[in-house]
Amino acid sequence: MKNLGISLFAIAVLVTVSVGATSAGWSGLLTIVIPYAALAVFLIGFVTRVFRWTKSPVPFRIPATCGQQASLPWIRRNPLDCPSSLAGVIGRMFMEVFLFRSLFRNTEMEIAGQRPVYGSAKWLWFFGLLFHWSLLIIVVRHLRFFLEPIAAWVNTLAAIDGFFEIGSPTLYLTDAALLAGLTFLFFRRAVAPRLRYISLVTDYFALLLIMGVATTGLLMRHFFPADLLAVKNLALGWVTFAPTIPKGVGPVFSIHLLFVCALLAWFPFSKLMHMGGVFLSPTRNLANDNRMNRHVNPWNAPVKVHTYEEYEDEFRDKMKLAGLPLEKE
Amino acid sequence: MAAAKIPKPEELIALRYEPPETPWMETPTVFRPGTWSYTGTPKSLATLGLPNSRAWQPTDEDWKLPENWKQIILEGMAERLEKYRSFRLFMDICVRCGACADKCHFYIGSGDPKNMPVLRAELLRSVYRRYFTQSGKRLGRLVGARDLTIDVLKEWFYYFYQCTECRRCSVFCPYGIDQAEITMMGRELLNLVGCNINWVTEPMANCFRTGNHLGIQPGGVKDMLEFLADDVADRTGVKVDVPLNRKGAEILVVVPSGDYFADPGTYTCMGYLMLLHEIGLDFTFSTYASEGGNFGLFTSHEMIKRLNAKIYAEAKRLGVKWILGGECGHMWRVINQYMDTMNGPADFLEEPVSPITGTRFDNSRSTKMVHIAEFTADLIRNGKLKLDPSRNDAYRVTFHDSCNPARAMGLFEEPRYIINNVCNHFHEMAEDTIREKTLCCGSGAGLGNEENEEMRMRGGMPRAMAVKQVKEKYGVNRLACMCAIDRAALTALMDYWVPGVAVVGVHELLANALVMKGEKERTTDLRGEPLGGMAVDEAL
Numbered sequence A: 001m002k003n004l005g006i007s008l009f010a011i012a013v014l015v016t017v018s019v020g021a022t023s024a025g026w027s028g029l030l031t032i033v034i035p036y037a038a039l040a041v042f043l044i045g046f047v048t049r050v051f052r053w054t055k056s057p058v059p060f061r062i063p064a065t066c067g068q069q070a071s072l073p074w075i076r077r078n079p080l081d082c083p084s085s086l087a088g089v090i091g092r093m094f095m096e097v098f099l100f101r102s103l104f105r106n107t108e109m110e111i112a113g114q115r116p117v118y119g120s121a122k123w124l125w126f127f128g129l130l131f132h133w134s135l136l137i138i139v140v141r142h143l144r145f146f147l148e149p150i151a152a153w154v155n156t157l158a159a160i161d162g163f164f165e166i167g168s169p170t171l172y173l174t175d176a177a178l179l180a181g182l183t184f185l186f187f188r189r190a191v192a193p194r195l196r197y198i199s200l201v202t203d204y205f206a207l208l209l210i211m212g213v214a215t216t217g218l219l220m221r222h223f224f225p226a227d228l229l230a231v232k233n234l235a236l237g238w239v240t241f242a243p244t245i246p247k248g249v250g251p252v253f254s255i256h257l258l259f260v261c262a263l264l265a266w267f268p269f270s271k272l273m274h275m276g277g278v279f280l281s282p283t284r285n286l287a288n289d290n291r292m293n294r295h296v297n298p299w300n301a302p303v304k305v306h307t308y309e310e311y312e313d314e315f316r317d318k319m320k321l322a323g324l325p326l327e328k329e
Numbered sequence B: 001m002a003a004a005k006i007p008k009p010e011e012l013i014a015l016r017y018e019p020p021e022t023p024w025m026e027t028p029t030v031f032r033p034g035t036w037s038y039t040g041t042p043k044s045l046a047t048l049g050l051p052n053s054r055a056w057q058p059t060d061e062d063w064k065l066p067e068n069w070k071q072i073i074l075e076g077m078a079e080r081l082e083k084y085r086s087f088r089l090f091m092d093i094c095v096r097c098g099a100c101a102d103k104c105h106f107y108i109g110s111g112d113p114k115n116m117p118v119l120r121a122e123l124l125r126s127v128y129r130r131y132f133t134q135s136g137k138r139l140g141r142l143v144g145a146r147d148l149t150i151d152v153l154k155e156w157f158y159y160f161y162q163c164t165e166c167r168r169c170s171v172f173c174p175y176g177i178d179q180a181e182i183t184m185m186g187r188e189l190l191n192l193v194g195c196n197i198n199w200v201t202e203p204m205a206n207c208f209r210t211g212n213h214l215g216i217q218p219g220g221v222k223d224m225l226e227f228l229a230d231d232v233a234d235r236t237g238v239k240v241d242v243p244l245n246r247k248g249a250e251i252l253v254v255v256p257s258g259d260y261f262a263d264p265g266t267y268t269c270m271g272y273l274m275l276l277h278e279i280g281l282d283f284t285f286s287t288y289a290s291e292g293g294n295f296g297l298f299t300s301h302e303m304i305k306r307l308n309a310k311i312y313a314e315a316k317r318l319g320v321k322w323i324l325g326g327e328c329g330h331m332w333r334v335i336n337q338y339m340d341t342m343n344g345p346a347d348f349l350e351e352p353v354s355p356i357t358g359t360r361f362d363n364s365r366s367t368k369m370v371h372i373a374e375f376t377a378d379l380i381r382n383g384k385l386k387l388d389p390s391r392n393d394a395y396r397v398t399f400h401d402s403c404n405p406a407r408a409m410g411l412f413e414e415p416r417y418i419i420n421n422v423c424n425h426f427h428e429m430a431e432d433t434i435r436e437k438t439l440c441c442g443s444g445a446g447l448g449n450e451e452n453e454e455m456r457m458r459g460g461m462p463r464a465m466a467v468k469q470v471k472e473k474y475g476v477n478r479l480a481c482m483c484a485i486d487r488a489a490l491t492a493l494m495d496y497w498v499p500g501v502a503v504v505g506v507h508e509l510l511a512n513a514l515v516m517k518g519e520k521e522r523t524t525d526l527r528g529e530p531l532g533g534m535a536v537d538e539a540l
């Protein structure tokens, strides 16, 4: 629980900073300097991290094979879970990135009747997927602040998202889904003893911070409306590199913005980098064509081996006695 | 030192999965008898030229490490982070979602949270954060970083030699984080300061000198194989050849030494001899390459390469066209993932073609080594073998997918095809315990030693319980597998958890059913037990 406490404290600090800065009249810092700085850290950090990964080579071809290999033509193979071609790898990666294929395999083990049984456990997969897809759609919906005129497909997406027209302004389905996903992930981590045991401060912090972003967003939409025109002007100012300090966008917006900036700036240093890493994982993004095509290791170097000559030299007499053929009599 | 007494099965299965009160970083490592392996002897280390050879055991207070051990480890880490993308990436991207946590057989069998793959990785990751990331350097414990201390090193030793590198966790991880890769890195680092186990170093030292794990010299290999040929003659009346080191043979056959050295592997080896004789294959064994297994896999990538080199070298010297490999698990991980990259290209060999059926083994066109299950499945498919499955009617068979052919190769259907053609009673174990989700025997990666017996029985428990279930349901009395370590390990495991189930190789089953030209009337199976339905009646 200590780890959870520390993350809550960190969130509180962020709120205080935001409120403090607003009331001290440092709006420029909050709406211009910090956002640019956060974005710069994010972009540079993200690229650097990915670059550092790609700098380390993949010396061996080590795909984890989760299905039948390609062998004899009449044996039915599994091209997605054990791809042997580029197309198969793309298919496998698509399933991983967009559908969380591996997580879908999840089971939960318990001892029942003196033996382990493996129950289906798709909840993590379901809520994890719900959370990520909602997040993606919400991020895309935010494009309406940055584009003028707003691209038609962004509006269409928003219209679909608000399809059920619950409440006024309409509740976006993804908002609800995001919170549902986050709540599940959070309680799972905070309550399940095993998860709590492995969780670091940063694991709680990631969830709380995203929850903070989502909550302040919902508060603005449904309870403390922000001046949307001012927000849009601010956003357009950012993208045209001519930002102006908005007047009176409200304290909730300030908190929302600072949370987002914190998320961006922290992202490259955190486990959230799994977003980039998932594409590079050698157990997933390599074809199992190991015996078909040679894989080259850039640092392959000679090693000390025991040659046949050395072997025969040591055992020549015994080999002769056993009637085994020799190179040198 | 006598092996520790291990608890009874009923005691062992009384498991609790609640984590301890203290956070894992503050929970000390206890080297409990029965759960760790003796250390590598100076003699083996000297043969291999491995560093810091000395007499010590992990229960000693002083591990007699080099003065600058910390520097050696950290430099070793830095080097490996540059050399292996897998290492760097897997250190960075785990989200601690816990999907892998209850997938490890050692966690299931021990309840020790540090046997959850995610925590096993954190043991190393915490040190990585402390010395190789900005946030870890500045914020320390707050971001899950910790100093490298002697206690941390001891913890690594205990838990990295409590992982069989089976890759089951990797199958379930959304990013494919493979604890086997991390354990391999951990063991490489431990080896830099001379912390290794004898069950790995001694076979390696033997293998390096004599070509096989058991240190059998050329004449011994010949005697053993000929002894098995005599047994074949005794059971079948057919005299089979044992060609050795023969230049000009078409195919070099490489098998794990366990197959000709000890029961029950010997029956599988008899199976190979019968099959190869029956189809009239032009082949040879080798005393120099008298081992397909490679315990380098449990030590370091360098050792893999050093021990594997002999296979291509011998194929070249003998002038064969291609190589056929026997039933072994980790041997095939090495062949499939490393051999060609490390010691290839094998451009002096030809693309494998079965001389009997004409089938081209396109899937091994570069490595030029074919798995005997692929080879035999092709023979059966083309009607080249006369089989009488009723000779296996005394057997009710289930099949254990060995971790390496399963998750580092994808060899699932070939052995099943063979078994279905040579047995009338085949029953799969539960879905979650076979194929890519197969559960380890608990004794792989060099852990199959006597002093580690309690941990082996714990680690093997999930596999054993799945066997027990099919035993109760279908009267299964034979556990088939394609791995030399399994044949030894599962035998002990069955004796402990599921008495009455014997372990057999796939080619042992095949050979029982194989109708040979000129054979006498077969009254017994390869083990000398009478043919017929008796055993089944007993089991039911």
Ligand code: HEM
Pocket: A096, A097, A098, A100, A103, A124, A127, A128, A129, A131, A132, A185, A186, A189, A203, A206, A207, A210, A272, A274, A275, A276, A278, B095, B096, B097, B174
């Ligand atoms: C290519 C894009 C991404 C993929 C494929 C992906 C995939 C996953 C998967 C499979 C999990 C584990 C299951 C779960 O807990 O939901 C996960 C966890 C998580 N992801 Fe992502 N993710 C991506 C991008 C992102 C982004 C952009 C963020 C946030 C800004 C994010 C935040 C998180 C968080 C906070 C967790 C941990 C949940 C927990 O603590 O239990 N992910 N991700």
Ligand code: SF4
Pocket: B093, B094, B095, B096, B097, B098, B099, B100, B101, B117, B118, B172, B173, B174, B175, B176, B177
């Ligand atoms: S499944 Fe993968 S991401 Fe999840 S805790 Fe395990 S190693 Fe980490």
Ligand code: SF4
Pocket: B103, B104, B105, B106, B115, B116, B117, B120, B162, B163, B164, B165, B166, B167, B168, B169, B170, B179, B180, B183
């Ligand atoms: S590789 Fe196997 S033994 Fe090692 S942590 Fe993963 S599941 Fe456990």
